[in-house]
Amino acid sequence: MALVAPSGPMPPARIERGIAQLTGWGFDVHPGKHLFDHHRVLPYLAGNDEDRASDLLTAWTDPEVAAIWCARGGYGAQRMVDLLDFDALRAAGPKHFIGFSDITALHTRLGRELGQITVHGPVGTGTQLTDPPSAQSLRKLIFGRPQPGQPLITGAPLVAGRAEGRLIGGNLALIANDQGVEPAPAEPAVVILEDVGEEAYRLDRMLTQLRRSGWFAHVTGVVLGEFTEADDPTLVEAVLAERLTDLRIPILWRAPFGHADRNLALPLGALVRLDAESGELTLI
Secondary structure, eight states: OEEEOSSOOOOHHHHHHHHHHHHHTTOOOEEOTTTTOOOSSOTTSSSOHHHHHHHHHHHHTOTTOOEEEESOOSSOHHHHGGGSOHHHHHHHOOOEEEEOGGGHHHHHHHHHHHOOOEEEOOOTTOGGGGSHHHHHHHHHHHHSOOOTTOEEEEOEEEEOOEEEEEEEEEEHHHHHHTBTTBOOOOSOEEEEEEEESOOHHHHHHHHHHHHHTTGGGGEEEEEEEEEESOSOHHHHHHHHHHHHGGGOSOEEESOSOSSSSOOOOEEETSEEEEETTTTEEEEO
């Protein structure tokens, strides 16, 4: 397993704790060459764009590596994603790819280019790995053999109904900011959405942008996760409800994924069934 930093940097001690955690799971951890780097001018980046892209490409094309785990989110994936050699990634075959938040930009592009499932789940240096349900759900996707009907996550019904489609999504800000670069869903899709530190009016603006662009045209259902560190949680929920319920598709909310202590892993690209009567998302 390779640990890489496609986006933001982490303190060395935090990285070392993450490596120890993953080693304890039985992984032989291969740190990326530039895992401990910091950009010389922009402190929010884990090294320059070319080096971050090179680490991901090197890990993916290494025949001894079966999984690529992102060390953290932050910001930076959009800067390096176009530097990846997708022909080389494709030729290397499918690998587990794990992360969330800013890593949404990579999930989206890798899923589109390679046509494979990626794992929206805790980053490799995050405290979420110490939460037993989060760790269990992630290990089940990595080590297990998925079965039809396998439960993935539950939430509270917001709009009743049932839907099927391919699971897509992740961080709302990244999805909105990729408009004009990444195409809207072209087949039936169930979308997961989460975010952190966004004021209600900004979430309104993002959802409005997606609506105006026609992005929801093939979306059959929505699962809303955690919207943490918001200015007013009640107002945030009001925005989510006001901007989405009139789409007249099944919606679950308050599902345990995102930036809170619990972040259940979800297989982006898999075919899923959303039952907003029982409040459950399952594999097909």
